[in-house]
Amino acid sequence: MIEIQNCPVCDNNEFTPFLTCLDHSISRENFTLVQCNNCQLIITSPRPSNHELSKYYSSPAYTSHIAAAQSVFDKIYLTARSFALKWKLSLVKKYTISNQKKILDFGCGTAEFLKLAKQNGWATVGMEPSDQARNNSHPSIIKDVRPTLTDVINEGHKFDAITLWHVLEHVEDLNTTLVALKTMLAQNGTIFIAVPNHTSFDGKHYGQNWAGYDVPRHLWHFNKNSMKRLLENHALRIATIIPMRLDAFYISLLSEKYQQKKSLSILGITKALFNALTSNFRARNTMNYSSLIYVIKK
Numbered sequence: 001m002i003e004i005q006n007c008p009v010c011d012n013n014e015f016t017p018f019l020t021c022l023d024h025s026i027s028r029e030n031f032t033l034v035q036c037n038n039c040q041l042i043i044t045s046p047r048p049s050n051h052e053l054s055k056y057y058s059s060p061a062y063t064s065h066i067a068a069a070q071s072v073f074d075k076i077y078l079t080a081r082s083f084a085l086k087w088k089l090s091l092v093k094k095y096t097i098s099n100q101k102k103i104l105d106f107g108c109g110t111a112e113f114l115k116l117a118k119q120n121g122w123a124t125v126g127m128e129p130s131d132q133a134r135n136n137s138h139p140s141i142i143k144d145v146r147p148t149l150t151d152v153i154n155e156g157h158k159f160d161a162i163t164l165w166h167v168l169e170h171v172e173d174l175n176t177t178l179v180a181l182k183t184m185l186a187q188n189g190t191i192f193i194a195v196p197n198h199t200s201f202d203g204k205h206y207g208q209n210w211a212g213y214d215v216p217r218h219l220w221h222f223n224k225n226s227m228k229r230l231l232e233n234h235a236l237r238i239a240t241i242i243p244m245r246l247d248a249f250y251i252s253l254l255s256e257k258y259q260q261k262k263s264l265s266i267l268g269i270t271k272a273l274f275n276a277l278t279s280n281f282r283a284r285n286t287m288n289y290s291s292l293i294y295v296i297k298k
Contacts (some may be wrong), residue, residue: 001052004034004045008174008220012038015045021208021215024258026056028124031215033034039229042198042221050172056217057130080250085116088165088192091242092117093102095295096190098160104152105186106177107167111137111145118144125159127152150181159184163192166291169218178234182298191236191296199223200290201279202252212290224287227294233285239297248276251290 006013015034023029026133035042048056092103101122105114108126109135118124118141126145146152162181185191196212197203198221203210208259213221217280222230229236249272256272257264264272277292283289 001046002049004043004047004212006038007039007041007043009041009226009233010036012036014038015043018042018214019208021210021213022258023056023215024209024211025214026140027216028260030215033213033221036226039226039292040223041226041230041288042074043084044215044219044221047219048159048225053172053216058132080246081112084244084246085113088113088163088184089116089120091293091295092161092163092190092192095187095192095239096161098186100186102157102159102160102186103161103163104181106162106164108145109133111141113165114144115141122148125152125155125157130268135221149177153180153184157184158186158189160186160189161192162189165192165194166187166196168193169195169220169222174230175233178230178236182234182236185298187298189298190239190295193227193296194291194293195222195227196247196251197223197288197290197292200248201282201288201290202248202255202275202290205275205279206252206255206259209255210257211251211258224292227292231294231296236298239295241287242293242295243280243283243287244291244293245280247280250271252276252279 014037018033018035020030023031031044032041032200034045103117103122103124105126108114108128111126114124114126115138120202124144127149128145129147137145162185181191187214198212203212232237252272252275256268260268279290
């Protein structure tokens with residue numbers, strides 16, 4: 001296990017215990033979250049070593065690496081994903097100024113987003129370390145996916161758009177990764193980073209049972225301030241922030257299941273939907289939605 005000694009955002013070495021969360025989906029182990037006393041970044045610490053982390057992904061239960069539904073939550077996830085992929089691509093088109101249309105999807109999972117982008121005329125490259133996820137990719141896109149960031153860097157690409165859809169919270173070395181991504185970004189390119197937001201109503205309501213914590217796979221837990229500070233450290237600016245309203249529903253359903261420690265009843269589903277609606281309603285003025293997309297420029 002690795003105990004984080006210094007905050008990767010502000011280098012502070014003083015932390016306050018925040019929560020203890022259960023890995024509900026795979027290991028059933030407990031993990032501790034601590035909060036940086038300076039920038040408020042929340043960190044999973046101690047956490048498994050980089051080598052050990054792989055076993056927390058290598059399970060059919062890990063939803064984002066699946067190609068076919070195995071449970072009701074898988075079906076909900078895949079249905080929502082189909083809608084979300086088209087919406088995400090529309091955002092990339094809107095905020096990317098280029099005629100080249102070259103895109104990197106960092107942590108692309110089963111590469112469904114890249115497949116859609118390729119069908120819409122984009123030159124596509126993906127990076128996905130999970131053998132399971134790569135092997136579940138469609139034959140039409142798998143040849144565009146690399147297993148490491150080093151492989152992508154060595155090819156010398158410059159990308160008009162770089163996307164990280166719920167990926168940055170999984171990255172072991174935040175700063176090295178952002179340096180590399182910025183280097184590969186075209187001069188007028190755009191980075192899209194989607195992450196959970198623990199300061200949302202559903203994050204606060206469900207607390208240690210909030211599915212957005214997803215320990216130990218989520219190593220870092222951002223709010224708007226800690227994300228802004230991290231990006232500023234790399235001379236990157238947030239052009240705009242876009243809410244992911246649909247996430248509140250899926251996350252609340254999963255969180256309600258974790259809280260009840262059993263299959264969801266009709267009452268549990270009703271509670272989850274009410275909490276998701278409440279979360280989105282309360283975030284209208286604060287932008288503290290369950291998940292946020294940061295649109296980033298050099």
